Amino acid sequence: MMKLHLIFIALLLSGVSALAQNITADTSVSAVSAYKCTGSSSHICLAASSEECSGSSCDMTLSKLSDFATKVCGLTTADTVAVVPQGVTALPEYAFADCKQLRHIQLPNTLKEIGDYAFLGCDNLRDIHLPATLTKIGEGAFRECSSIKTLTIPANVTVLPRYMCAWCADLQSVALPKGLKDIGSHAFAYCSSLESIQIPNRVAHIGSNAFSFCSSLKEISLPVSITELESYAFSDCSSLKRATLPANDKMLGEYLFTGCKSLEEIVCMSKKRPTFDCNSPFFDPSENLKIRYITPGWKW
Numbered sequence: 001m002m003k004l005h006l007i008f009i010a011l012l013l014s015g016v017s018a019l020a021q022n023i024t025a026d027t028s029v030s031a032v033s034a035y036k037c038t039g040s041s042s043h044i045c046l047a048a049s050s051e052e053c054s055g056s057s058c059d060m061t062l063s064k065l066s067d068f069a070t071k072v073c074g075l076t077t078a079d080t081v082a083v084v085p086q087g088v089t090a091l092p093e094y095a096f097a098d099c100k101q102l103r104h105i106q107l108p109n110t111l112k113e114i115g116d117y118a119f120l121g122c123d124n125l126r127d128i129h130l131p132a133t134l135t136k137i138g139e140g141a142f143r144e145c146s147s148i149k150t151l152t153i154p155a156n157v158t159v160l161p162r163y164m165c166a167w168c169a170d171l172q173s174v175a176l177p178k179g180l181k182d183i184g185s186h187a188f189a190y191c192s193s194l195e196s197i198q199i200p201n202r203v204a205h206i207g208s209n210a211f212s213f214c215s216s217l218k219e220i221s222l223p224v225s226i227t228e229l230e231s232y233a234f235s236d237c238s239s240l241k242r243a244t245l246p247a248n249d250k251m252l253g254e255y256l257f258t259g260c261k262s263l264e265e266i267v268c269m270s271k272k273r274p275t276f277d278c279n280s281p282f283f284d285p286s287e288n289l290k291i292r293y294i295t296p297g298w299k300w
Contacts, residue, residue: 068095091118114141160187222246235259254280267294
């Protein structure tokens, strides 16, 4: 699957200063765009536009470790383990992006925030334990970390940003905190090994395509707390057989289950029939799926 997704982001350019008990980073930036290189190389291209990306010969790449990785963590291109020292409260954006050799990382119990795309493209990263002190995870923080198998989100995190774990192909299970309120768009898109996920009872919003192409997901149950379920949230989950919708009459996004060719049953115990965005159905009528609907008496 081609991964040419335009992301408007800022690249960490300047250095960091470390103090014994309070390490901070200078995060002055310049605006760039990131692309998955189309050439034989698998690097992340930082050309200003897709036209400027020249494939495997492109020299606008994350070919160097960030200043944070080298000066604060002492990481070299040969290291497979990174240790973020105690005292660090935030990982800057792109802190370890495209560190292909990285397999394990140790985070301090002082860490509160992980910046945008901090581990983007770390496709050999297998082991990451998020400390209980963590409160914020940045956009695309673990995007394309294709070797991570399990992930536990700490209790104080209430929002999962868009693209957080997109294209984490080996991710099999995720433990979400009870206080979680928001799951952003594409947060788990293309997590093809994700077999199940328990949505906490306080989640109010699930973004568009949040679980698209989770081809191993077999069942999903959504709590009554959800007030906004955006379009295509579970599209192309080809193994999905049963879906339980929130027991409320809030508006549902369009084509929620399009491409879910194994879907057999949809349950909705709302007292009133929910409405759909743009008056669209669950899936394209041309898909001709034979669905059993379970409701308190009204019909879809």
